[in-house]
Amino acid sequence: MKMRNLATWFAAAALLAGAGTAWAAGGDLGQAEKQATNWTAIIMFAVFVIFTLFITKWAAARTKSAADFYTAGGGITGFQNGLAIAGDYMSAASFLGISAAVMTGGFDGLMYSIGFLVGWPVVTFLLAERLRNLGKFTFADVAAFRFEQTPVRVFAASGTLVVVAFYLIAQMVGAGQLIKLLFGLEYWIAVVVVGALMMIYVLFGGMTATTWVQIIKACLLLGGATFMALMVLWNFGFSPEAMFAKAVEVKTGIATAAGKAPDAAAKEGLSIMAPGGFIKDPISAISFGMALMFGTAGLPHILMRFFTVPNAKEARKSVLWATTWIGYFYLLTFIIGFGAITFVLTNPSFLDAKGGLMGGGNMAAIHLANAVGGNVFLGFISAVAFATILAVVAGLTLSGASAVSHDLYATVFKHGKADSASELKVTRITTVALGIVAVLLGIAFEKQNIAFMVSLAFAIAASANFPVLLMSVLWKDCTTRGAVIGGFLGLISSVGLTIVSPSVWEATLGNPKGSALFPYASPALFSMTIGFVGIWLFSVLDRSARGAKDRAGFLAQQVRSETGIGASSASGH
Amino acid sequence: MDDDLAARIARNPKYQELKSKRSSFGWLLTILMLVVYYGFVMLVAFNKPFLAQRLGEGVTTVGMPIGFGVILFTVVITGIYVRRANSEFDALADAVVKDALK
Numbered sequence: 001m002k003m004r005n006l007a008t009w010f011a012a013a014a015l016l017a018g019a020g021t022a023w024a025a026g027g028d029l030g031q032a033e034k035q036a037t038n039w040t041a042i043i044m045f046a047v048f049v050i051f052t053l054f055i056t057k058w059a060a061a062r063t064k065s066a067a068d069f070y071t072a073g074g075g076i077t078g079f080q081n082g083l084a085i086a087g088d089y090m091s092a093a094s095f096l097g098i099s100a101a102v103m104t105g106g107f108d109g110l111m112y113s114i115g116f117l118v119g120w121p122v123v124t125f126l127l128a129e130r131l132r133n134l135g136k137f138t139f140a141d142v143a144a145f146r147f148e149q150t151p152v153r154v155f156a157a158s159g160t161l162v163v164v165a166f167y168l169i170a171q172m173v174g175a176g177q178l179i180k181l182l183f184g185l186e187y188w189i190a191v192v193v194v195g196a197l198m199m200i201y202v203l204f205g206g207m208t209a210t211t212w213v214q215i216i217k218a219c220l221l222l223g224g225a226t227f228m229a230l231m232v233l234w235n236f237g238f239s240p241e242a243m244f245a246k247a248v249e250v251k252t253g254i255a256t257a258a259g260k261a262p263d264a265a266a267k268e269g270l271s272i273m274a275p276g277g278f279i280k281d282p283i284s285a286i287s288f289g290m291a292l293m294f295g296t297a298g299l300p301h302i303l304m305r306f307f308t309v310p311n312a313k314e315a316r317k318s319v320l321w322a323t324t325w326i327g328y329f330y331l332l333t334f335i336i337g338f339g340a341i342t343f344v345l346t347n348p349s350f351l352d353a354k355g356g357l358m359g360g361g362n363m364a365a366i367h368l369a370n371a372v373g374g375n376v377f378l379g380f381i382s383a384v385a386f387a388t389i390l391a392v393v394a395g396l397t398l399s400g401a402s403a404v405s406h407d408l409y410a411t412v413f414k415h416g417k418a419d420s421a422s423e424l425k426v427t428r429i430t431t432v433a434l435g436i437v438a439v440l441l442g443i444a445f446e447k448q449n450i451a452f453m454v455s456l457a458f459a460i461a462a463s464a465n466f467p468v469l470l471m472s473v474l475w476k477d478c479t480t481r482g483a484v485i486g487g488f489l490g491l492i493s494s495v496g497l498t499i500v501s502p503s504v505w506e507a508t509l510g511n512p513k514g515s516a517l518f519p520y521a522s523p524a525l526f527s528m529t530i531g532f533v534g535i536w537l538f539s540v541l542d543r544s545a546r547g548a549k550d551r552a553g554f555l556a557q558q559v560r561s562e563t564g565i566g567a568s569s570a571s572g573h
Numbered sequence: 574m575d576d577d578l579a580a581r582i583a584r585n586p587k588y589q590e591l592k593s594k595r596s597s598f599g600w601l602l603t604i605l606m607l608v609v610y611y612g613f614v615m616l617v618a619f620n621k622p623f624l625a626q627r628l629g630e631g632v633t634t635v636g637m638p639i640g641f642g643v644i645l646f647t648v649v650i651t652g653i654y655v656r657r658a659n660s661e662f663d664a665l666a667d668a669v670v671k672d673a674l675k
Contacts, residue, residue, distance in 0.1 A: 107624075110640045111617065117644060118610045121651045125599040125606075129658070241631040248632045273634045274625030275617045282618045289614055313659055320655045327648045331641070556579035562592055563582065563666050565673060 037184035040379030041386075045183070048220075048387050049197060055212045059205035066420040069206035069427060070137040070402050071307040076211055078314035082321020084211045085305050087218035088395050089116070089322070090329050092385040093174055095221065098330065099365040102337020103344070106247070106272025109337055113330035115289055119296030120323040127297055128319050129312035130473050130561040138399075139303040139465065140407045143472050146553030147480040148546055149416070152468075153407040155487045159465045160300040160403035162491065163457045165441075167301075168396050168434075170453040172442030175389040181359050182366065182382040188443055195439035198394045202401065202431045207308060210394045217391045220384045222325065225332040228365070228381075231372035232339030247272060247341040254345065254355075272341075284521040288455075291524035295458030298465030301399035312564055333365075340364040343371040397438070401430040452503045455522060459498060463527035464491035471535045473561060476554040479547035482539025490531025497523030582673045591665040595658070602654055606647070613643050 063069050076084070094116070102109030135141040140156030172191055179190030201209045236242040252269030260268065296302065306315045344350050350358055350367040357363045369381040405427035410418035418426075468487040471478045497518045498504055505516040539547070560566050582588050616624060616639070624636030 107634075107636055107640065114610070114613065114640065114643050114647075117647050118606060121606045121647055121654070122603055124651050125603045125654055240637075241633050244632050244637075270625075270632065273632055274636050275621050282615070285614050285618055286611065289611065293610070313663055316655045316658055320651050323648050323651045327644050330644060555583055556576055558592070559579045559582045559588070562588070562595065563669050563673075565578075565582070565670055 038182060038379060038382060040375055041183055041382035044379050044383035045386050048216075048383055052201065052209075052213045052216065052387075055216075056201055056205035056209040059208035059212065062208055063204075063206045066137070066406070066423045066427075068208065069424055070304070070398075070406065072206070072208040072211055074308060074310050076308040076314075078309055078317025079321055080211070080215055081305055081309050081314070081318035083218045083325060084214040084308075085302060085318060085322035086325035086329070087214035087221075087388075087391055088302055088305070089326055090218065090221055090388070091171070091174075091392050092178055092388040094329075095225065095333060095385065095388070096178075096362045096365050098333040099337040099340060099368075100362045102334050103340040103364040104361065105276060106251075106338070106341075107274050108276050110334060111275070113333065115292040116296075117323070117327055117330060118289075119293040120319060120326065122293060123297045124316065124319040124323070126470065127473070128306055128315045131303060131306045131469075132309065132312045132315035133561045133564045133567045134473070134557065135307050137304075137307060137406045138402050139300055139469060140403070140411075143465075143468050143483065144411075145472065146557045147472065147483060147550055150412050151480060151484045152472075153411050155468065155484050155491075156465070157403040157407040157412075159298075159460065159468075159487065159491060160407075161400055162495070163298075163300060163461050163465065164396050164400040164403075164434075166453040166460070167299075167457040168393065168400070168438045169441045169445055170457070171389055171393050171396065172438050173445050173448070175386075175393070176442060176446060178385060178389065181363070182385060187446055191439055191442040194390055194393055195435050195442070197390055198397055198438075199431060199435040201390075201394045202398050202435075203428055207304075207398060210391070210398050211305075211308060213387075213394060214391045217384070217387045218325065221388060222329060222332075224369075224377075224381050224384050225329060225336065227377075228339070228368060228372055229332045229335040232335055232343070232368075235339075235343075243335070243338050243342070244273060247338050250341050250346055281520070283525065287520050287525035288522040290528060291455065291459045291462050291522045294462035294466045294524070294528065296461075298461030298469065299457075300403065300461075300465065301395045303465075303469075304399050304402065311567070336365050336368060339372070340368045344368050347371060393438070397431055397434050400434050401427045404430040448508065452498065452501075452508065455503075456495070456498045459494045459522055459524045459527065460491060462524050463494040463531045464488070467528065467531040467535055471532070471539075473557075475539075476558075477539055477551055478535060478554075479539045479542040479544075479550040481542045481544065481547060482535045482537070485538040486531055486533070486535030489534040490527055493530045494523050494527035497527055578673065582669060585669055585672055587665055587672065588669045591662060591669060594665075595662050598654070598657065602650055606650060609643060609646055613639065 062073070065073075067073055094112075098109055098112050101112060131139070131142055134145050138156070138160070140153050140160070143156050144152035172194065175194045176187040176191045179185050179193075180187050183190070185193075201213055205212075232243065233240075236246065248269045250269075251272055252265050255265035255268040256262065305318070309315050309318055344357065344364055344367045347367075350363075350371070352358050357367065359366070366378065366381060366385075370378040373380075405423050409426045410416065410423045414422075464487050467490055468483050471486075472483055500517040501520065501523065502516040502518075503521070505511050505518075506513055624634060624639065626635045627633065628635060628638070
């Protein structure tokens with residue numbers, strides 16, 4: 001495998017994992033080998049699709065106004081929304097990638113899970129309920145609440161579209177590779193199928209259909225993963241120590257077979273129980289941790305979900321449920337990874353001639369499904385993995401489309417005077433356009449290394465969207481000028497620093513090793529600082545009349561964010 | 574909301590109480606979360622041997638319960654906030670709304 005990875009401190013683990021880095025919130029599954037056509041998986045996936053199309057039909061009948069389309073009429077409960085948020089976050093890449101990373105690196109795999117989980121409490125403590133009380137359809141509603149609408153909306157729509165674009169490309173390429181791998185379909189067929197189905201869900205069913213597809217998928221994924229983890233634990237009499245001991249034994253055996261001396265082999269076996277070469281330089285570690293932690297609080301498709309619940313209480317409950325399900329899911333992937341060491345690495349029928357996994361390193365969970373549940377369960381897990389990508393892509397598209405129609409069209413061009421019907425029309429046109437663009441980009445990027453794209457999406461979300469959102473909600477003296485200039489500085493610096501970082505400059509653009517100007521794995525530590533300082537500086541220096549008005553508007557905004565008085569109520573039904 | 578109403582609500586001592594309680598509790602928990610997460614990252618970066626120590630006779634290391642502890646802590650701390658907000662903060666907010674609409 002090539003040393004092409006988005007993060008140097010993830011490189012060791014991901015390299016071992018085989019087929020490139022895998023990302024909790026989406027990502028690259030690397031170049032996959034085409035497998036034999038798997039009919040069980042295809043039939044199960046077809047059942048899922050037919051079922052979700054019925055849901056879309058039901059949702060379409062309920063989707064009349066713009067509010068129905070963007071927020072499912074505000075009628076989703078906290079529990080349901082928690083599952084949907086968890087669904088947005090538990091991608092196929094996280095399921096396959098983290099379990100593969102645990103299979104290869106043991107303890108190091110746990111580091112991925114923790115990084116992706118710790119952003120949720122911050123969202124809960126600082127933003128969730130305030131978002132619900134201030135916003136209507138998009139996070140720009142909140143960021144622009146007391147500011148001059150046009151510049152802030154333009155910024156927020158740019159932030160949204162850039163994040164969505166990178167995230168979407170990563171998902172589409174991941175989908176194509178995964179489906180080639182699991183179903184034995186051609187890459188372009190897979191990409192077109194994902195694009196077409198996603199358009200149907202979003203166009204006709206809006207947020208209602210997207211949410212329910214996400215909820216169903218989350219349940220299937222959690223159910224399937226629970227079954228696998230239980231089967232693994234059952235084989236060890238539900239003793240984690242027995243599971244770890246056997247895994248260490250297997251790893252030691254593999255090292256011995258590779259010709260290592262007994263001492264060295266024993267050491268290598270035990271290495272899965274402790275941190276290995278995961279974190280090399282602390283700056284990269286902190287910077288990456290910041291991108292993951294605060295990026296979560298700036299992802300537009302996640303933020304949008306807070307407007308689908310009726311009030312602040314349900315918004316809070318939904319993050320608690322989401323955190324619980326995501327945390328539980330990461331426990332499962334950890335057990336699945338250790339199970340794969342014992343049941344996959346010791347079974348010659350899952351290994352190729354060189355001792356690697358058939359179909360690439362990310363197949364650990366798929367082979368384990370076969371080992372513990374036979375061919376039917378293998379088909380089930382493959383179908384769930386496909387459904388997962390589909391649901392995530394639908395959520396992303398919806399959020400991109402709403403930025404164009406609600407923020408740009410209705411607010412910037414029509415100055416808030418667009419009627420619901422024409423706004424919906426623009427959303428639908430945008431959805432089709434985004435779908436076509438996503439399919440074309442997915443095909444164009446087939447052979448490219450896109451592993452950096454999800455990390456870029458997180459870094460941009462953390463450096464542009466999150467600072468503007470946080471400062472506009474919590475800081476009295478923030479002004480339009482400060483928010484827009486600081487926000488764009490965060491956006492530009494995060495994109496710029498990523499381009500000159502080793503993972504893009506050297507690995508993707510092919511410049512010589514060591515020529516990257518920015519030595520660290522993630523720009524977030526620097527670009528977030530630039531974003532926050534920019535907002536602060538240009539707000540403090542702002543002596544304009546507009547700035548005075550922005551500051552004066554804080555009191556009313558704060559009262560509404562704390563009490564919910566005047567907040568958009570649930571459901572227009 | 575008009576500015577008079579906002580100013581009237583802002584003068585309500587219950588509103589002041591809600592605002593300061595929610596804000597200090599939220600930031601306190603945020604800082605706790607940051608300390609726990611970055612503490613863990615620093616432990617991994619600077620003291621790997623500590624995490625690699627074995628617990629008792631078996632192969633399980635100190636790092637395992639600590640790693641899982643961070644996951645559990647994340648869920649529990651979120652639960653603690655939501656619990657207090659759903660009871661105490663919401664009750665205060667309801668009282669403020671009631672006073673405002675009198």
